[in-house]
Amino acid sequence: METVEHDKRKCPTHLSGHECTARLLPVKDALDILSGKWKLQIIISLTFGKKRFKQIQREIPGLTPKMLSKELKELEINELASRHVYDTSPVTVEYEITPYGKTLKPLIEELHKWGAKHRKRIIARK
Amino acid sequence: METVEHDKRKCPTHLSGHECTARLLPVKDALDILSGKWKLQIIISLTFGKKRFKQIQREIPGLTPKMLSKELKELEINELASRHVYDTSPVTVEYEITPYGKTLKPLIEELHKWGAKHRKRIIARK
DNA sequence: GAAATCGGTATACTTTAGGAAACCAGTATA
DNA sequence: TATACTGGTTTCCTAAAGTATACCGATTTC
Structure with missing residues (x-):
């Protein structure tokens, strides 16, 4: 054996x-x-539409500008989100999920499905 | 936890x-x-059959007993793996994936699918 | 004139994940 | 007698992740 x-x-x-x-x-x-702690919250937030920096920060409680900045840079590097700067004053910056970023959807859906079952299970056990 | x-x-x-x-x-x-770093490697390892503590440790290079012990406890708490002690000498302990643990399969498969595409993409970009 | 908004950066700190090594008792092997 | 195997635990340490707070210049609102 x-x-x-x-x-x-x-x-x-x-x-x-x-x-x-x-x-x-x-x-x-x-x-x-x-x-x-933040990547998925940001991605999911962006799947609902373009967002500005402070707007994302406001939507995700506890998220500091430092972390948001860092995470957005990583999302950009991985081509999951794109950054658009508009020449207004003060400057306007928009972040948008890329088509490639949207390919994460089935994976996130699967995470959500399993996580929801798991959550029910844990709560039922208490 | x-x-x-x-x-x-x-x-x-x-x-x-x-x-x-x-x-x-x-x-x-x-x-x-x-x-x-280790949870998924352990889960995947267990999907291929029951394993003993040292056996898992040998199979996953770099995995220290401390981390393995900690991760296995968490897997047990979450009912993803089960621990069986046999009264031999020295004592025999076997870890097995639970039916519930097997429900992670589609999720892992999705992670694998997306990860593989992403990996190709990154390599192609260089 | 003061305050608030924009998109961040800088510095300093705490917390957590993980690694290295030693160690345990009981048994088997050389 | 010495060594190695079993399933772990304990202690100490570092690197990374994350938090807190203040700050920036330009502009708009109260």
């Missing part, structure tokens, strides 16, 4: 090295995009 | 309080379960 080979220590024994990388890395990539 | 509490925060203006809670909290709950 215990047929653990010693030369396969880098990956789970049931997976080859290639299979292991192929399975774990993308999941980790996706999680990197979504994890953290 | 991963307790589900009622959140009285204000919500984005475009959503009613109820809609906001309904939308954001479950997503956060799901993410709490999956985020972190």
Whole structure:
């Protein structure tokens, strides 16, 4: 029953090295995009329409400008949100979810579905 | 730790309080379960069969006993994995994914799908 | 003239996630 | 007798994540 080979220590024994990388890395990539306290709240907020900096901040309670700035930059780098500057005074800046950002929808939906079931379960257990 | 509490925060203006809670909290709950460096690797490892403590540790490179212990406890609390102790000597402990834990599969699959596309995109852009 | 708005930045701090190493008792192996 | 395995715990540490607060110049409103 215990047929653990010693030369396969880098990956789970049931997976080859290639299979292991192929399975774990993308999941980790996706999680990197979504994890953290604010990223998803911002993304979800943007799925409801273009928003200005302070507007996002007002909508998400507790979110400091420093964090918002940092997260928006990361969303931009990953092409999930875009930043548009209009030459008004004072300057107007709008953030918008990109078409690519919208491809997150099924994933977020799945998170929502599972999370909702889980929440019901936890509450029922108390 | 991963307790589900009622959140009285204000919500984005475009959503009613109820809609906001309904939308954001479950997503956060799901993410709490999956985020972190080791949780998903452990879950995925367990989907391939029962495992013993040291066996999991050997399969996932870099995973320290402290982290493994902590993560397994959380998985147990959330009823995603179960712990079975057998009265052998030395004691045998087996961890197994629960039926409930298996319900994470579609979500993990979605993370994998999106992550794989994202990975291709990033690599292609370089 | 004072206050508030815009889109942020700078600095300093606390909190959390995670890592390294040592250690435990009981048993088996060399 | 010495070593290694079992399933973990304990302590100390660092790096990253996140918080708090003040500030900026330009402009609009009270």
